[in-house]
Amino acid sequence: MEKFRKNLVLCAGTGCVAGGSMKVRDALREEIKKKGLEKDINLSLAACSGSCSEGPVLSVYPDEVFYQKLTAEDIPKLVEEHFVNERLYEKLIMREPEEKSSIPAMKDIPFFRYQVLRVLRNKGLIDPEKIEEYIARDGYQAAAKALTEMTQEDIIKVVKDSGLRGRGGAGFPTGLKWEFASKVSSDVKYMLCNGDEGDPGAFMDRSVMEADPHSVIEGMIIGAKAIGAHNGYIYVRAEYPLAVKRLQMAIDMATEMGLLGKDILGTGFDFELEIYLGAGAFVCGEETALMRSIEGKRGMPRPRPPFPAQKGLWDKPSVLNNVETLAQIAPIILNGADWYRTLGTEKSAGTKVFALTGAVNNVGLVEVPMGIPLRTIIYDIGAGMRKGRKFKAVQLGGPSGGCIPEGLLDIPVTYEDIVATGAIIGSGGMVVMDDNTCMVGTAKFFLGFTADESCGKCVPCRVGTRILLDILTDITEGKGREEDMATLEDLGRDIIATSLCGLGQTAPNPVLTTLRYFRDEYESHIRHKWCKAGVCRDLTTFWIDEKLCKACGACLRACPSKAIVGEKKVPHKIIQELCVHCRTCYETCKFSSIKILPAGFEGDPYELLGSEAKGEAKGGNE
Amino acid sequence: MARLTIDDLRKIKEKQSSDFSLRKGGYSAKVTVHMGTCGIAAGARDVMSALTEEVTKAGMDNIIVTTSGCAGLCAREPLATVEIINHPPVRYCDLNGEKMREIFKEHILGGNPVEKYALVRGCETTY
Numbered sequence: 001m002e003k004f005r006k007n008l009v010l011c012a013g014t015g016c017v018a019g020g021s022m023k024v025r026d027a028l029r030e031e032i033k034k035k036g037l038e039k040d041i042n043l044s045l046a047a048c049s050g051s052c053s054e055g056p057v058l059s060v061y062p063d064e065v066f067y068q069k070l071t072a073e074d075i076p077k078l079v080e081e082h083f084v085n086e087r088l089y090e091k092l093i094m095r096e097p098e099e100k101s102s103i104p105a106m107k108d109i110p111f112f113r114y115q116v117l118r119v120l121r122n123k124g125l126i127d128p129e130k131i132e133e134y135i136a137r138d139g140y141q142a143a144a145k146a147l148t149e150m151t152q153e154d155i156i157k158v159v160k161d162s163g164l165r166g167r168g169g170a171g172f173p174t175g176l177k178w179e180f181a182s183k184v185s186s187d188v189k190y191m192l193c194n195g196d197e198g199d200p201g202a203f204m205d206r207s208v209m210e211a212d213p214h215s216v217i218e219g220m221i222i223g224a225k226a227i228g229a230h231n232g233y234i235y236v237r238a239e240y241p242l243a244v245k246r247l248q249m250a251i252d253m254a255t256e257m258g259l260l261g262k263d264i265l266g267t268g269f270d271f272e273l274e275i276y277l278g279a280g281a282f283v284c285g286e287e288t289a290l291m292r293s294i295e296g297k298r299g300m301p302r303p304r305p306p307f308p309a310q311k312g313l314w315d316k317p318s319v320l321n322n323v324e325t326l327a328q329i330a331p332i333i334l335n336g337a338d339w340y341r342t343l344g345t346e347k348s349a350g351t352k353v354f355a356l357t358g359a360v361n362n363v364g365l366v367e368v369p370m371g372i373p374l375r376t377i378i379y380d381i382g383a384g385m386r387k388g389r390k391f392k393a394v395q396l397g398g399p400s401g402g403c404i405p406e407g408l409l410d411i412p413v414t415y416e417d418i419v420a421t422g423a424i425i426g427s428g429g430m431v432v433m434d435d436n437t438c439m440v441g442t443a444k445f446f447l448g449f450t451a452d453e454s455c456g457k458c459v460p461c462r463v464g465t466r467i468l469l470d471i472l473t474d475i476t477e478g479k480g481r482e483e484d485m486a487t488l489e490d491l492g493r494d495i496i497a498t499s500l501c502g503l504g505q506t507a508p509n510p511v512l513t514t515l516r517y518f519r520d521e522y523e524s525h526i527r528h529k530w531c532k533a534g535v536c537r538d539l540t541t542f543w544i545d546e547k548l549c550k551a552c553g554a555c556l557r558a559c560p561s562k563a564i565v566g567e568k569k570v571p572h573k574i575i576q577e578l579c580v581h582c583r584t585c586y587e588t589c590k591f592s593s594i595k596i597l598p599a600g601f602e603g604d605p606y607e608l609l610g611s612e613a614k615g616e617a618k619g620g621n622e
Numbered sequence: 623m624a625r626l627t628i629d630d631l632r633k634i635k636e637k638q639s640s641d642f643s644l645r646k647g648g649y650s651a652k653v654t655v656h657m658g659t660c661g662i663a664a665g666a667r668d669v670m671s672a673l674t675e676e677v678t679k680a681g682m683d684n685i686i687v688t689t690s691g692c693a694g695l696c697a698r699e700p701l702a703t704v705e706i707i708n709h710p711p712v713r714y715c716d717l718n719g720e721k722m723r724e725i726f727k728e729h730i731l732g733g734n735p736v737e738k739y740a741l742v743r744g745c746e747t748t749y
Contacts, residue, residue: 013745015711018639022749048744052710102737103712106744111695117748124656124693124703124746135631136638144628203660210658211691242659258625266627342749363697 004042006083007061013048013106014117014125016055018137020071021045024056027072031079041083047113050105054094068094110380111362116343118351119327120367122212128246131253134214140259142330146222147267150333152182155226159329161337163349168194168285168322169400169426170502171348171415174329180309181227181319189229190318191220191271193326195236195243196290198282199398200449202429204353205323207365209236209243212327213250217273219326221264222333224271227319231272235290238277247275282399282453286501287312287320289455300455301501322427324353344370348414352425358395358432359386368413375409378432389434393517397426399446399453400506402513403439422513424506438535439518440525444472446510454503461504464495468511476536478599480526489515530598537581541597543605544585546571548593555585555594644707650684651730656701658692664699665718672719673702676726685730698741704729715741 010016010025025043032041051057054068065088067078074092081089106112117123126133134140146155160175181189193216197205209216220232236244251273254260262270276294283289284299291313293299312318328350332340344350348370357363360382368377378384378394385391393403402423411417418425433442451465468491471484492508499505515522524530531539544555544564549571556564556572563579566572574585586594597605626634644652655661655670670689677685693701698715704725705711712735714725721739728736735743 012747012749014748015745017748045747045749047747048710050710050744052745053708101735101743103735103740103743105710106742106746109742112742112746115694115747117746120694121748122690124654124690124701126690127688128691129689132634132638135634138635140631141635144631148628207658207660207692240659242662263625265631266625361697362695364695365692366694 005040006042006063008041008043009046009059009061010043011048011051011055011057011059012045012116013052013055014121015048015052016057019055019069021056023072024058024070024075027075028058028079031075032083035079035084037079037083047107048105049107050101051094057094066094067092111364111366111383114372114376114381115367116351116369117367118331118343119208119215119324119353120211120365121331122215123365124211126212128211128213129249131214131250131257131259134212138334139214139330140218140265142333143218143221143259144265146225146333147265147269150225152226152228155222155333156182158332158337159226162332162340163337163344163347164325164328164332164340165348165415166322167324167328167352167427169397169424171425174321174325177309177319177321178223178226180307181229181317184310184317186317188231188314188316189227190313190316191224191227191229191232192290192294192313192318192320193220193232193234193323194285194287194290194320195234195240195247195323196278196285197237197240197323197427198280198285198453199400199427199429200446201355201357201395201431202398202427203355204365204428206240206243207355208323208327208353209240210246213243213247214254215327215330216247216323217250217254217260219321219329220273221260221271222329223319223321223326225269227317229319230270233274233276233294233313235276235278235284235294237280239280244275244277251275281455282449283455283501283503286503289501290320291318298455300457301503303500324428345412345414347416352413352428354428354430356382356430356432358430359389359391359434359437360384360432361386370414371412373410373412374404377413377430378409382432385432385434389436391432392435392437393433393439393442395423395431395433395442395510396429397424397506397509398429399450400424400502400509401426401429402509403433403442403517404513405517408517422509422516424509436533436535438476438531438533439514439521440472440475440531441533441535443511443514444469444476447472447507450503450507454507458498458500458504460495460498461500461507464491464499465504465507467491468495468508472511475522475525476531476539478525478529478536478538480522482526484526485515485519485522488512528598529600530596532596534581534583534586534596539599540581541576541599541601542574542579542581542583542586543595543597543601544572544574545593545595545605546573548591550591550593552590554588554590558584558588560584644686644705647686648684649686650682650707652686652688652705653730654688654690654703654705656691656693656699656703657689660692660696661699661701666700668719669700669702669717669722672722673726676723680726680731694746695741701741704735706730706733710743711745712743713741714739 058067078089165171289299289301447469700717
């Protein structure tokens with residue numbers, strides 16, 4: 001790493017940025033360059049330290065000097081004094097750099113420190129029902145710029161150069177999609193937004209539509225200009241009532257103020273926007289099915305090509321973008337492609353929003369630069385595992401995604417790296433699972449979902465997912481056969497290769513990734529009738545280790561079928577004939593004295609668990 | 623409302639930023655209750671009613687009470703952010719009506735943040 005004489009840290013909190021941090025940054029860069037100090041001085045942006053009322057704030061290290069209330073005009077003098085003459089620029093020195101408070105600052109809490117908000121730039125700051133508040137935070141400035149100063153080609157070029165890829169899951173370059181549609185000549189074209197968020201555990205799009213509906217509308221206006229569309233639809237599921245309400249209010253207000261409809265902002269450009277409510281079918285998130293659904297037909301996909309850019313909604317050229325993709329557009333237009341690329345990696349530029357859920361402490365909606373390691377998201381932002389439990393897997397991409405094990409947590413979150421694991425980034429659902437999770441059961445859960453949601457049009461998906469589900473169900477009920485694992489893999493690959501749309505083409509991923517990373521669990525289910533997580537009822541025997549039992553009576557009281565006997569100072573026992581395998585005792589015991597053995601186990605538990613512990617230790621060393 | 627021109631956009635931006643900047647608008651405090659689906663499900667409406675009740679009771683007309691969407695940390699909802707003039711915003715978590723009343727008295731009227739309910743101070747990062 002290069003060593004700099006000085007390290008400057010400029011606050012990039014929303015408060016300081018609103019106060020002009022970015023102009024100060026540009027002025028600093030320019031001045032540093034002018035004075036030939038690029039090799040001496042490093043400038044970086046950082047999280048808020050809580051001096052918001054003094055902002056924009058600049059910290060200089062190693063001097064430990066803090067400047068406050070900076071403007072771009074101050075910078076030449078400041079640079080001259082502090083970095084050339086090595087004298088403090090007294091006028092702007094902050095005397096009490098940090099407000100004395102025992103409340104931690106944003107930069108002190110990993111949940112906030114590692115996040116950078118672009119899509120969620122107005123998160124928690126504006127009232128989504130007041131268009132003025134959106135406008136106050138540079139709202140509709142990008143649309144104004146796109147409609148007045150930019151040609152279709154200009155817009156497409158910026159979006160292409162930014163490297164923005166579709167955030168709905170497939171990761172197709174947004175600029176390229178727009179270019180295809182712009183080149184098709186047609187009197188009618190459609191600009192569409194996909195708000196049919198259907199992955200279990202995902203709530204990114206809902207939050208954006210609820211918290212900042214105008215950011216989506218503005219992205220659509222810009223997209224409409226780029227492709228030459230004058231009509232658009234936002235497809236939202238009816239299960240998102242608050243999102244629908246706020247979107248509708250936003251559309252009404254924007255229309256009333258001339259930001260939608262005829263002659264937008266007096267520029268002569270027309271764009272009419274409507275909401276279309278989906279009925280919650282998962283397949284309607286697939287683009288061709290979504291378009292059929294808007295046409296009033298049954299939501300079923302059709303083969304591509306022709307792609308929607310040629311023949312989409314009502315056979316007219318159409319572009320469909322995800323909510324999050326559209327919310328990224330306005331800042332890209334305002335700040336440029338290079339700005340967008342300051343975060344992320346070469347092929348995965350910018351930021352991505354994730355819905356972090358499951359067994360982590362900080363369940364929430366987070367936005368991070370692409371390329372951040374999964375481990376940082378789970379252990380820093382997510383603050384680690386809830387109740388101190390052990391991490392088992394993280395599920396990315398919902399029913400189309402896969403489960404990533406502990407050993408791969410250091411890979412960066414980019415489209416390519418995640419695909420290499422067998423999972424996908426998908427729309428951004430991130431479900432963290434602990435050691436109480438059965439991975440065969442997890443695969444079964446997702447297959448149950450996709451088998452249910454398969455529209456039935458093509459055989460591989462309709463029949464294939466059902467067969468996968470049946471096999472998985474057999475395995476979890478103790479009817480698994482050795483050859484099932486090979487069948488699951490073969491059939492899974494066939495379904496991927498031959499299904500018509502994205503639903504079938506990705507549905508086997510949860511099975512294939514769990515087989516890849518948690519094969520031992522399948523083997524233990526099939527060969528030993530043993531679900532070590534204690535989830536599959538038919539594959540467990542709950543047993544109390546008398547050496548650990550403190551005879552506290554907690555499990556005895558909690559057992560719903562009165563299957564536990566014992567008294568004070570006498571270790572408790574489970575009467576196997578009465579046990580219904582509900583796990584209640586297992587979760588109640590504070591001393592980990594309840595162990596999970598294979599179904600119908602009759603040998604020596606100590607021997608079995610002892611060899612298991614050894615095997616695990618050995619496995620861990622490998 | 624009249625149809626906007628690009629110049630109007632700029633004017634609204636300027637007007638709003640001075641309206642909502644506490645200093646210029648003559649306000650002493652701004653309280654934002656975060657009311658996304660997650661916040662509402664966790665009880666943000668109770669927090670909001672307690673707050674508006676206290677504001678009315680105290681007869682304060684220089685406090686902005688407003689709402690916004692999800693603040694991101696769903697695990698700690700309901701969340702609210704209190705900004706007092708010349709101090710960094712303080713975000714409170716795991717709120718209910720009672721806690722909000724206490725915060726109103728201590729922080730909004732008294733100027734002392736209620737540390738036991740506070741999650742974080744400052745602004746989130748954007749660049």
